[in-house]
Every structure is written in C-alpha cells, then in structure tokens.
Amino acid sequence: MTAIAEAIRAAATFGATSNGGVTRFAWSEPLFGVYAWLRERAAEAGFESRLDAAGNLIVIWDAGQGPVLAIGSHLDTVPNGGRYDGALGVLSGLEAMKHLKRRGFQPNRPVWLIAFMDEEGARFKTTMLGSRAFVGEDLQGLSSRRDGDGVTLAEAMRDAGFPFDRLPEARAIERVGEYLELHIEQGPVLEQAGVDVGIVTGISGLRGTRASFKGIAAHSGTTPMHMRRDALAGAARAVLEIRDVAASRDGTLATVGTMNASPGAFNVVPCAAEFNVDIRSIDPGALESSEADLHRLLQRIADEEQLTVSWDRIYELEPLPLDERLIATCELAATEEGASHQRLPSGAGHDAMIIGRHVPAAMLFLPSQAGISHNPVEHTSDEDCERGTRVLARAVERLSSQPMGWPLRAGVAGFTRTRRSRARWPGWLRPVRAAPAAR
Numbered sequence: 001m002t003a004i005a006e007a008i009r010a011a012a013t014f015g016a017t018s019n020g021g022v023t024r025f026a027w028s029e030p031l032f033g034v035y036a037w038l039r040e041r042a043a044e045a046g047f048e049s050r051l052d053a054a055g056n057l058i059v060i061w062d063a064g065q066g067p068v069l070a071i072g073s074h075l076d077t078v079p080n081g082g083r084y085d086g087a088l089g090v091l092s093g094l095e096a097m098k099h100l101k102r103r104g105f106q107p108n109r110p111v112w113l114i115a116f117m118d119e120e121g122a123r124f125k126t127t128m129l130g131s132r133a134f135v136g137e138d139l140q141g142l143s144s145r146r147d148g149d150g151v152t153l154a155e156a157m158r159d160a161g162f163p164f165d166r167l168p169e170a171r172a173i174e175r176v177g178e179y180l181e182l183h184i185e186q187g188p189v190l191e192q193a194g195v196d197v198g199i200v201t202g203i204s205g206l207r208g209t210r211a212s213f214k215g216i217a218a219h220s221g222t223t224p225m226h227m228r229r230d231a232l233a234g235a236a237r238a239v240l241e242i243r244d245v246a247a248s249r250d251g252t253l254a255t256v257g258t259m260n261a262s263p264g265a266f267n268v269v270p271c272a273a274e275f276n277v278d279i280r281s282i283d284p285g286a287l288e289s290s291e292a293d294l295h296r297l298l299q300r301i302a303d304e305e306q307l308t309v310s311w312d313r314i315y316e317l318e319p320l321p322l323d324e325r326l327i328a329t330c331e332l333a334a335t336e337e338g339a340s341h342q343r344l345p346s347g348a349g350h351d352a353m354i355i356g357r358h359v360p361a362a363m364l365f366l367p368s369q370a371g372i373s374h375n376p377v378e379h380t381s382d383e384d385c386e387r388g389t390r391v392l393a394r395a396v397e398r399l400s401s402q403p404m405g406w407p408l409r410a411g412v413a414g415f416t417r418t419r420r421s422r423a424r425w426p427g428w429l430r431p432v433r434a435a436p437a438a439r
C-alpha cells in the first residue's frame with residue numbers, strides 16, 4: 001500500500017462509524033484525535049506544527065523567506081461522511097511535503113499545510129469557520145450558535161481549550177502568498193471522462209430565489225379544466241422550463257429543490273404553490289442573465305395560466321475565479337507527472353473559496369467513484385490518490401522554488417500576471433471565460 005492510501009485508512013479510524021463512514025465534528029474528540037495523529041506523523045518527518053486560535057492545525061516547513069505557500073483543506077466531516085472529503089487534501093499535502101523533503105528539495109519560501117477547522121459547519125452551521133478566522137473575518141456573532149445538544153459554539157470552544165474571544169488572533173492571511181487545495185471532485189465529471197486530475201477554474205457563485213404562484217382554490221369535481229387557476233400546474237410548468245433553459249446553457253445549473261402546494265388536499269385545485277430556485281455558475285454574467293430570464297419565464301407562465309406570481313432573492317454568493325497562473329502551474333505539474341487533466345468548475349464550496357478572495361489560489365480535483373460524496377461509500381482509488389499526491393508535490397515544488405509571482409515560462413498566456421495586475425480587479429468581480437472542460 002502506498003503511503004497516502006495507508007494514511008487515509010489510518011485517519012479514517014478517528015470518528016469511524018459502524019458502516020464504514022466517518023463522523024468528525026468541529027471541536028470534537030475524534031477531530032482532535034486525528035490532529036494529534038497527524039502532528040506525530042509530521043514530527044517524524046521533521047516538520048513542526050501548531051494550533052492557532054481558531055483550531056486550525058498548521059504544519060510548517062520552515063524554509064527560505066517571503067510569502068508562505070499554503071496547502072490546505074479540512075479534517076472535519078459531515079455526519080456519517082466519507083473518508084476522502086477534506087482529509088485527502090490534508091493528508092496528500094503532508095505526503096507531498098515528505099516526498100519533497102526526502103528527495104532533498106529545499107523550498108525558497110516557507111510552506112504551510114493547514115487543516116482548517118469546521119469547513120463543513122455540520123455542528124453549528126458555521127461553515128468554513130477556520131478559514132474565515134484565518135482571513136480575519138469578524139465572527140463575533142456566531143458565539144451563541146447551538147449544536148443539537150444545546151451546547152453553544154463558545155462553550156464547545158472553551159471546553160476544547162480555545163476561548164471564543166481570541167478567535168481574531170487566528171488571522172494570518174498576511175503571511176500567505178499563494179494557496180493550493182487538493183480535493184475530491186464530489187461529482188461524476190472526471191470519472192465519466194476517464195480523466196486523472198481536474199484543474200479547477202473557479203468556484204461557483206449562487207443565486208437563490210423563492211417564487212410563489214397564486215391562483216384560486218376550487219372543487220376538483222365541479223370546476224371544469226379550462227376554468228381553473230391552478231397554482232401548482234403553473235409551478236410544475238416552471239420547474240420543467242427552468243430545467244430546460246439551464247440545460248441549454250454551458251456552465252449554468254438550476255435546481256428546484258423544494259415545493260409546497262396549498263391548501264394541500266386531494267380534492268381541491270391548489271390556490272398557491274411556493275418553491276425555491278437555486279442557480280449556480282462560475283460566470284457572474286451568466287448568473288445575472290439567468291436570474292433575469294427566470295423572472296421573465298415566471299411572469300409569462302403566470303399570464304398564460306391566469307395566476308399571479310411574486311419572487312424574492314433569498315441568497316447570493318459571487319463566484320470566485322481561481323488564479324490563472326496557479327491553474328497553469330497545476331496543469332504543467334499534471335503533465336509532468338503523466339496525468340491526464342481537464343479544466344472544470346467547482347459547484348461546491350471549499351476553503352479555497354475563502355482564502356482565494358485574498359490571495360491567488362488553485363484547486364486540484366481527483367475523481368470520485370460514481371460521483372458520490374458526503375456518504376460512507378465515497379471513494380477515490382488508491383492509484384488516483386497516489387497520482388494526485390505526486391501532482392500536488394510537483395506543483396508545490398515549482399511554486400516554492402521561486403519567489404512569489406514569477407513567470408514560470410515566458411510567452412505563455414497567463415503566466416506573467418503579477419499580484420499587482422490582479423489588484424485592479426477584485427478577484428470575485430473579474431470576468432472569466434467559461435472553461436472548455438465545463439462544456
């Protein structure tokens with residue numbers, strides 16, 4: 001068994017569930033157990049480590065000078081989750097560092113491996129708490145969030161030895177120059193394409209809409225079909241049209257995941273139907289235009305069905321394009337390791353979404369068997385894990401052997417952009433081209 005495969009099996013014993021899954025909540029014993037195990041493993045390889053005020057575990061390769069190259073992911077899980085989500089990114093990071101060190105490689109800049117606390121937010125609905133503290137977000141409002149047992153976040157942190165008030169001390173983003181994260185895809189694209197490594201172009205933004213059709217409740221036995229104002233029939237048409245419109249566009253996903261009809265009786269024509277529409281894309285322009293099209297579509301169906309319609313935006317998050325120079329570095333690393341690769345967007349959120357709003361960031365995806373994740377059967381083959389670790393090591397080697405922002409190879413588009421040129425566009429507003437791989 002390779003070192004990475006063995007590490008994944010060992011880590012999965014912390015918080016193991018009876019059906020082969022893993023439950024490691026934030027601030028829990030199993031999480032600190034796997035931390036202790038990882039710190040020992042890192043120490044054996046000659047790396048120091050520390051815990052910051054937000055419970056982020058940082059393994060340090062103290063070398064050279066300048067901005068830190070950070071590799072990160074998370075070790076917490078959803079309830080009865082899989083053994084690869086998050087853990088693979090952290091474990092492959094350590095294996096990559098060990099591999100480079102064994103070969104006698106010496107970075108020109110410090111390299112940090114960070115296991116961020118509470119990425120999943122499964123216990124307190126405090127998603128990405130660790131990375132948000134790391135970049136200095138104000139998290140004071142979260143202290144009284146309660147878990148299922150009524151324990152507050154502040155209490156859980158105190159019991160684990162982390163005073164909530166000291167959370168701001170975790171801010172260390174100023175030390176970091178670049179960020180890399182390896183993660184399982186959690187979707188079926190790479191496996192179906194038979195591709196070894198995904199190079200993530202950006203992390204999707206989202207728009208959430210709550211829509212409501214109103215008609216007239218009527219007797220199902222006495223109201224002729226052509227005289228009905230059936231709100232649910234209108235909503236059903238909307239669901240199908242939303243699906244078809246999204247399917248006709250590259251890189252846009254739209255989902256109706258909830259629906260409520262009133263009054264909800266088998267013999268009454270529904271007078272109201274309320275549903276949520278979730279739209280995702282890595283292209284800010286596509287999000288805008290899809291939302292406008294949604295409003296037009298809802299109004300047209302309402303008119304045709306003689307209904308009234310209303311809608312509200314209930315959530316929004318801007319997409320995050322990842323850094324083109326780091327993306328190109330990852331592609332080069334994959335090529336050098338003989339791994340087939342393609343670009344693709346990430347539909348799920350990751351710590352890179354937080355860190356990448358402050359410093360250039362890139363992500364590598366590895367294939368998920370059948371696209372399944374957040375499930376005990378979540379699986380990525382040993383071979384894929386080993387290959388991905390080698391690609392990560394190669395990218396770390398390339399980036400940390402040079403000062404920040406150096407062109408990797410002259411004349412290749414995207415390689416020469418510096419942090420200065422990036423500053424003109426806030427990262428999440430920068431226009432992006434849809435990746436060919438997403439088509």
Ligand SMILES: [Zn+2]
Binds near residue numbers: 085
């Ligand atoms: Zn994850």
